[in-house]
Amino acid sequence: MPPISDGILESALYVDDVGASARFYEKIFGLPVMVDFGPRGCAMKAGERQVLLLFKKGASLSIQSPHDGDGELHVAFAIPAAELERWEAWLAENEIPVEERTTWECGGKSIYFRDPDRHLLEIATPGVWPF
Amino acid sequence: MPPISDGILESALYVDDVGASARFYEKIFGLPVMVDFGPRGCAMKAGERQVLLLFKKGASLSIQSPHDGDGELHVAFAIPAAELERWEAWLAENEIPVEERTTWECGGKSIYFRDPDRHLLEIATPGVWPF
Numbered sequence: 001m002p003p004i005s006d007g008i009l010e011s012a013l014y015v016d017d018v019g020a021s022a023r024f025y026e027k028i029f030g031l032p033v034m035v036d037f038g039p040r041g042c043a044m045k046a047g048e049r050q051v052l053l054l055f056k057k058g059a060s061l062s063i064q065s066p067h068d069g070d071g072e073l074h075v076a077f078a079i080p081a082a083e084l085e086r087w088e089a090w091l092a093e094n095e096i097p098v099e100e101r102t103t104w105e106c107g108g109k110s111i112y113f114r115d116p117d118r119h120l121l122e123i124a125t126p127g128v129w130p131f
Numbered sequence: 132m133p134p135i136s137d138g139i140l141e142s143a144l145y146v147d148d149v150g151a152s153a154r155f156y157e158k159i160f161g162l163p164v165m166v167d168f169g170p171r172g173c174a175m176k177a178g179e180r181q182v183l184l185l186f187k188k189g190a191s192l193s194i195q196s197p198h199d200g201d202g203e204l205h206v207a208f209a210i211p212a213a214e215l216e217r218w219e220a221w222l223a224e225n226e227i228p229v230e231e232r233t234t235w236e237c238g239g240k241s242i243y244f245r246d247p248d249r250h251l252l253e254i255a256t257p258g259v260w261p262f
Binding site: 001002003004005006007008009010011012014027028029030034035043045046047048049050051052053055060064065066067068069070071072073074075076077078079080083086087090099100112119120122123124128129130131 | 132133134135136137138139140141142143145158159160161165166174176177178179180181182183184186191195196197198199200201202203204205206207208209210211214217218221230231243250251253254255259260261262
């Protein structure tokens with residue numbers, strides 16, 4: 001079996017309003033738009049070597065390799081443990097309600113909230129997973 | 132704005148048959164199952180510090196923070212440039228049809244194919260994105 005390099009390069013969310021979603025991820029997470037696909041969506045730089053793709057719902061059905069999604073999907077971002085309190089304050093300051101707080105077996109902590117399409121976002125400190 | 136650590140920790144796909152999908156990602160990409168959520172799904176280790184979550188469609192709607200998805204979603208995995216030919220051979224050996232091959236402006240190459248739910252998978256060498 002040939003290897004992959006190190007995990008997932010691109011994750012995609014399907015959204016109603018690409019501009020509004022891009023502004024949300026830029027404002028809340030600091031992700032810059034890296035490539036603009038026009039009305040079809042955009043690619044946001046999520047860390048050193050990862051990409052969060054935002055696609056307008058239904059707009060990638062007539063390309064060569066079609067894809068599309070619906071629903072309230074889930075994506076998690078890693079945060080340093082020492083930043084959890086600042087994240088709580090930052091979400092409050094931006095009037096983003098926290099939907100759930102969890103402390104995991106390995107000691108990690110997660111906070112869950114929603115993006116403009118109600119995709120379920122999680123920020124997670126080290127110790128959520130056994131690595 | 133508080134920082135994230137380095138990108139996306141968890142990406143999720145919603146699938147019809149968790150066992151079949153887990154076997155696919157284990158066989159084709161070598162991802163081990165890290166945590167089994169029973170009938171709701173499983174977490175696969177995707178690289179050193181990333182997780183691919185496979186959720187049974189419709190099975191995460193009655194948890195505290197519900198999420199769910201439908202459609203043919205998109206995920207990409209990074210591969211080393213030197214492994215592209217071995218990946219072509221590996222997909223052929225496993226009778227997985229390649230749907231599209233692309234060479235990008237920055238010199239990177241992508242190969243697109245489907246998982247058991249027709250989620251659009253991409254393997255991409257360095258040079259697909261400007262980083």
